[in-house]
Amino acid sequence: MRIGLDLASRFGWKEDTARLLIRDINTYANGSSPFEGGTANGLDWWNKLPVKASDYPLKLMGMRILSIVPHAGEVERLFSNLGHIQGVRRCGLSVSHMQTLGSLRNYYQGVVDNKKKDSGQPTRRKHAHMHTRKGGGVDSQKVADLTRNWTFQSPLTPGNESVDEDTEMMGLEDTTVEELEAEFDRLQASDKRSEQHVVPPPQTSSTVQLHEVYNLEEIATIRKGITPQSVREEPTIHDRAEQPGSWDPANIL
Structure with a gap:
């Protein structure tokens, strides 16, 4: 909550919005409506949350934070x-x-x-950290030498193991036709036994009306080509202020 209020103050939010943010954080922590469910894509979840950011400022906070692309370039x-x-001679600086x-x-x-x-001069230094050779491409002679003189020996390749160990490492290609036919016969016999114990479904004479299962109004809307729209908002719609808030986060806490 302290971090959220500090960010809200830096974003220039009003005190009323900051108090709503505290309410939303409590609701979100308890997993209550409307902050229910979840998805692997956090930004997509906040974008599709069917509430307005003006009423639930935590949505705006989540969208802004998850819209930041993290990178270590500046650091x-x-x-x-x-x-x-x-440097070496100035290593005692505090x-x-x-x-x-x-x-x-x-x-x-x-x-x-x-x-x-x-003055129209460039402000960025032009440099590169990649060192390349004059002749591009792969050293074909080196590749040919490695292919010819070096062979990878898998640790699972059967060597001088006993007969039992060789049998354990046999794959599906070592199965004989007779063994396959025996397995199919066993499976067919198991299916016949299962069919004998199938319980028939209960017979009911009542019918279910269409409106008891489906929402006919929603179906009519879909047939007209109107699809339900989620509430999607830009992260910076409700925080155009350029100065920090004048309220004190400690008072709200």
């Missing part, structure tokens, strides 16, 4: 930048010092990028 870039700051130096470096790098952008 890897940060570690690379900090590697230029702390965490606070590293945070300050990293923030300053990112700030000045942004200033440089803006100047380059204003």
Whole structure:
């Protein structure tokens, strides 16, 4: 709940919406309606949940979080930048010092990028981490040598085992025709015995009306070509605010 309220405050939600979020989290934790069921695709489940995000803000929160594509690119870039700051001769820096130096470096790098952008220069360094040969393709000579001189020996291949061990490792291809016919005869005899003990279904004279089984109004709607639509909403429809909320999450908790 603390994390949810912190996110709601950063998204600029109103206090009333934040209180509804707490209500939804309690309901979701108990598995109560409308947060029932589930599916392997979490984002698809929240999108198809038949409620409005304005009435149930937890739907909006779930859609926003699951719409984020996780990747480590920014973290890897940060570690690379900090590697230029702390070296062998500067290994005694504290965490606070590293945070300050990293923030300053990112700030000045942004200033440089803006100047380059204003002057029409590229802001990204062109580099690559892949080292390739001049001649592309697979080393065919190496492949031919491996194919000719190296043979894979499976650990399950029968070797000098006893006769009983060889019998255990025999596959379906070692089954004889006589054994197959004997199994089919046994199966046919088992089916005949089963047919003798089949209990006939009870005979009923009553009839079931169509409207007792199916919803005739729904069938008429489908025949007209109208299909039920789920409530699909964009994650950013209800949170256009650009400033954090002015309420205190601790007061709500």
